[in-house]
Amino acid sequence: MDLQKKVEIFDFSIDRSKRRKWATGNFLDKDSPFFSEYTEINVGSRNSKSQPDTLHFHHKTQEFYLVISGRLTLQVDNQEIDLQPLQLLAIPPTIPHAVIKATDNTKFVAIKSPSGLNDKVIVL
Numbered sequence: 246m247d248l249q250k251k252v253e254i255f256d257f258s259i260d261r262s263k264r265r266k267w268a269t270g271n272f273l274d275k276d277s278p279f280f281s282e283y284t285e286i287n288v289g290s291r292n293s294k295s296q297p298d299t300l301h302f303h304h305k306t307q308e309f310y311l312v313i314s315g316r317l318t319l320q321v322d323n324q325e326i327d328l329q330p331l332q333l334l335a336i337p338p339t340i341p342h343a344v345i346k347a348t349d350n351t352k353f354v355a356i357k358s359p360s361g362l363n364d365k366v367i368v369l
Contacts, residue, residue: 285357291317291347298343300368306361308336310344315351319344328353341368 274280300320310317312328319326319334321342328334336342 281360283359285355285360287355288313289353289355291315291344291351291353292349293347295347297345300341300343301365302341302368303338303357303361303364304366305338306357306359306364307338308342308361309354309356309358310334310336311354311356313352313354315348315353317344317351317353318346 310319310328311333312330314330317328319328319342321334321336322340325345326334
């Protein structure tokens, strides 16, 4: 078996402008071996100058945030939740949320399941 045709290593350390933001998901071409209706995975970075996300929710998608380094603050419903390294936040569908601030050099993994394409509703 030619393993290189079956697997891919994603190097998330490469500059964001030179790589896809998400490693897998249903936004990829359907002929991609990494097209998935089930999961999206992203390694993100934030700093103290990053703009906050827009408060939103998903009808079907669960979203998970795992902090690798730094601190990440999310608004979840009407509450602020601070995450430290190796803390995981699980957000079920229909719960409004947004990443609102971070310390410098914050790194995190975001996972959506099922893939959240066209499942983001902005809260006004």
